Amino acid sequence: MKDHRVNQIKKTFNIYVALTYTNNTPHIGHLYELIIADVFRKYASLWYKTRLIVGSDDHGMGVSTNAKNIGSLPIKLSNFNSNKLLEIIVRFRISVNDWISTSQKRHIINLYHKFSFIKRIKKYLYKMNYCGWYLPAKEVFCGYNTIKFSRNNMFTCNGQPVEWVEEENIFINYNSIKNKIIALYRANKIKTPNVKSLVLYKILNNAKNICISRKKLLGYGIKLSLGSSNYTLWVWIDALLAYSNSWQKNKIHIVGKDIIWFHLTYYIALLLIFNVKLPKFIYQHQFLKGKGIKLSKSLDNRCVSFEKLPRFLIYYLLSSKGGSKDIEINNLDVNKAESDLINNLGNLVKRLSKLIHLHGFKIKKITVSDWLLYLYSKHSEKVIKRYLILFKINLILSLLLKQSAKINNKISTYKLWYNKNIKHKLYIYSHITAYILSLFKPIVGDKINTIIYKMFIGDWKYMPFKKISNR
Incomplete structure (x- = not known):
């Protein structure tokens, strides 16, 4: 891209x-x-x-x-x-x-x-x-x-x-x-x-x-x-x-x-x-x-x-309370941090990869709701820039997680697993997800490029976030 x-x-x-x-x-x-x-x-x-x-x-x-x-x-x-x-x-x-x-x-x-x-x-x-x-x-x-x-x-x-x-x-x-x-x-x-x-x-x-x-x-x-x-x-x-x-x-x-x-x-x-x-x-x-x-x-x-x-744990520190309250290191929950990433991003990437593997994707008729979802994701760049100026990195991560959850909900709502005429939606959802993932790169690192590539080729067996702490 x-x-x-x-x-x-x-x-x-x-x-x-x-x-x-x-x-x-x-x-x-x-x-x-x-x-x-x-x-x-x-x-x-x-x-x-x-x-x-x-x-x-x-x-x-x-x-x-x-x-x-x-x-x-x-x-x-x-x-x-x-x-x-x-x-x-x-x-x-x-x-x-x-x-x-x-x-x-x-x-x-x-x-x-x-x-x-x-x-x-x-x-x-x-x-x-x-x-x-x-x-x-x-x-x-x-x-x-x-x-x-x-x-x-x-x-x-x-x-x-x-x-x-x-x-x-x-x-x-x-x-x-x-x-x-x-x-x-x-x-x-x-x-x-x-x-x-x-x-x-x-x-x-x-x-x-x-x-x-x-x-x-x-x-x-x-x-x-x-x-x-x-x-x-x-x-x-x-x-x-x-x-x-x-x-x-x-x-x-x-x-x-x-x-x-x-x-x-x-x-x-x-x-x-x-x-x-x-x-x-x-x-x-x-x-x-x-x-x-x-x-x-x-x-x-x-x-x-x-x-x-570990290096990736900054995700947890910043997304939870790193922006406003002092952080008690003895209360850090490494498992929660990793499960948050797997549940919110790993689950979404795996679902899209498997759907692309089964159905493929191509541009076709795009509905108004799909187009609005695409514009909403692109607008996040302005919001992120504003949060950055305010030094509220935790809100940046919260916004990105909400967007990934929204895509996950769309997949479930439209029952894309059972609908064969979904290639245009997969096209929109996969590109929005790739864009969201690119905005996680400062946290996750260069592994994001591999995650996006594997998603687009439909490699649904690839689990990107299990070994993220060993980057």
Whole structure:
């Protein structure tokens, strides 16, 4: 079948996931985010050229401390964990078009170039003596309302020890640019369709001027010499600037709901300060949880292996509740996911294959109802495109399953098994089914081409979905 969508390709969209922090090995939450981004990219590629950009955040005290604990060098530890991430990408057949990291030479050169203009942008970046509580474990400064005095005579934030810091640092003057950022969101210049407006404006208004450096060269990261002072760039800002140094146009970011506030505020502020093109979309995805707790490197997740998330299972994650609620991985029902595919698609393909084998098909007189069914299936492309913009992939899959069920009902209603004068209906139903199957390709993979071919030649003994998890 000739793909008529080829002529619609105009723009190239660059799709980013959050850079993976290489202080430890990647976990299943990283894989979940990668798979969502991969499926999104494959659906977007039906209409546009797309790139999926993945990378690593290689600096910070977390990398330096963990490397010291195991008797290694920070660069060796970050390279080891980056390779682990690349291994996962290859293993689960995720199509990546570019790799960026904060230790790449191109990023460091571009970053120094940006900060060479600091005199021109001094109203947005300023130096100030700062004192406050610093949380080394997460490399962030903490508000006074989050600090507690523990039983072992230590000040802590969320159960982790903090240290008091007094030093001169570089700050982003967020307050001076906040109104412009809010205006950009209100004008829909940056789209955040799955972030509620009230939540968005609360995040924008609550953000304050932020420290982006450490004066003491304690951190493992990029060193900045500004005037007579030396600084280490804060690891979180380093990661945000890595995006801006990559592909410049039509950026789409897919990030977890715990860090999206940072991308909505300070990332946009940095882009405005350094005169870099703004992203088109910033999407928020939900958490993957184990026993009610978000999966992360800080938890012992050895009981949750990658084998519990086979590549095709993203169908189940996205079609059930992946778009709106956090997902409890211990409640995943692999058998249900596979039976859904077999019952909805496998059953339909097998029935049509057997009917084509028995009767063949050819174009003849097409009824109005057949024609409307055909138009309805073609209209789904517009609906899918709309769902994709809204980041509602679960609704895309729900729509496709409903359409396949509708074809199944038509076969039963018209009793095609007993009616010999059905070749024109088989022609319509088989081509609609082929079209629906082609829209499942981002989930199922290239096996869809074989399924469509076997259906049209009437190979009804071919069972396409039994071994889909072994693709």
